[in-house]
Amino acid sequence: MIALVTGANRGIGREVARQLTGLGHTVAVAARSRDAAERTAAELGGPAVPVRLDVTSGEDVAAAVAEVEKRLGGLDVLVNNAAIHYDTWQNAATADLDVVREAAETNLYGPWRMAQAFLPLLRRSPSGRIVNVSSGIASLADMTGGAPAYTTTKVALNALTRMLADELRPDGILVNAVCPGWVATDMGGPGGRPVADGAAGIVWAATLPDDGPTGGFFRDRRPVAW
Numbered sequence: 001m002i003a004l005v006t007g008a009n010r011g012i013g014r015e016v017a018r019q020l021t022g023l024g025h026t027v028a029v030a031a032r033s034r035d036a037a038e039r040t041a042a043e044l045g046g047p048a049v050p051v052r053l054d055v056t057s058g059e060d061v062a063a064a065v066a067e068v069e070k071r072l073g074g075l076d077v078l079v080n081n082a083a084i085h086y087d088t089w090q091n092a093a094t095a096d097l098d099v100v101r102e103a104a105e106t107n108l109y110g111p112w113r114m115a116q117a118f119l120p121l122l123r124r125s126p127s128g129r130i131v132n133v134s135s136g137i138a139s140l141a142d143m144t145g146g147a148p149a150y151t152t153t154k155v156a157l158n159a160l161t162r163m164l165a166d167e168l169r170p171d172g173i174l175v176n177a178v179c180p181g182w183v184a185t186d187m188g189g190p191g192g193r194p195v196a197d198g199a200a201g202i203v204w205a206a207t208l209p210d211d212g213p214t215g216g217f218f219r220d221r222r223p224v225a226w
């Protein structure tokens with residue numbers, strides 16, 4: 001199986017890439033910096049190829065599709081992991097909308113752009129999968145105030161997950177959103193759980209069997225309320 005992970009140079013994305021290569025899967029290690037992508041792919045020790053990719057750039061994404069097709073021959077799994085602006089410093093009532101817009105470019109339009117661009121390759125796969133890394137903070141069921149850029153863009157990512165899951169069902173492509181829980185990374189800060197635990201649920205969704213769920217929102221393999 002061939003997977004691409006965005007933001008794979010650190011944090012949860014790096015650990016997802018590590019676990020996937022550990023299972024024998026080939027991973028396209030996508031990072032904003034070519035150096036970081038190369039270093040990470042080399043460090044993983046498994047079958048991995050570096051891909052330079054900023055998810056906000058249509059040009060980068062198109063080039064990545066061509067590179068993945070040329071070097072790996074196709075793609076089975078897209079893991080949309082990259083995200084920014086966990087803006088705990090602001091509230092919806094007074095939020096800087098430029099920050100919200102910037103968050104949307106990476107957290108919503110990034111995964112959307114990636115899904116659209118890689119769809120031709122995913123459709124060719126006998127077992128296409130898209131995993132959108134979301135957050136329990138985006139659960140409307142118990143939504144509270146705060147971190148508005150991050151929260152609203154993850155809510156929209158969840159909506160995109162539902163729509164793509166429905167539209168791609170006839171192609172056999174399973175599309176799910178996964179919350180990794182609170183994880184000790186640069187974004188999560190100290191105190192969260194180990195990256196291995198956060199990554200495990202994402203790897204599970206990336207390697208679902210053909211009769212696995214689609215259009216779901218999961219944490220640790222269990223459904224989370226939308």
Ligand SMILES: NC(=O)c1ccc[n+]([C@@H]2O[C@H](COP(=O)([O-])OP(=O)(O)OC[C@H]3O[C@@H](n4cnc5c(N)ncnc54)[C@H](OP(=O)(O)O)[C@@H]3O)[C@@H](O)[C@H]2O)c1
Binds near residue numbers: 053054080185188
């Ligand atoms: N940590 C938590 O507690 C937690 C909780 C719930 C959900 N999540 C979600 O889990 C995912 C991973 O989070 P994390 O904690 O590992 O975050 P992180 O440590 O901040 O790492 C974020 C990664 O995304 C990359 N990235 C940012 N903008 C990008 C762009 N425009 N194009 C490509 N890559 C980009 C970063 O690359 P650079 O190194 O170049 O900056 C980095 O590799 C995110 O979707 C996050 O929302 C995390």
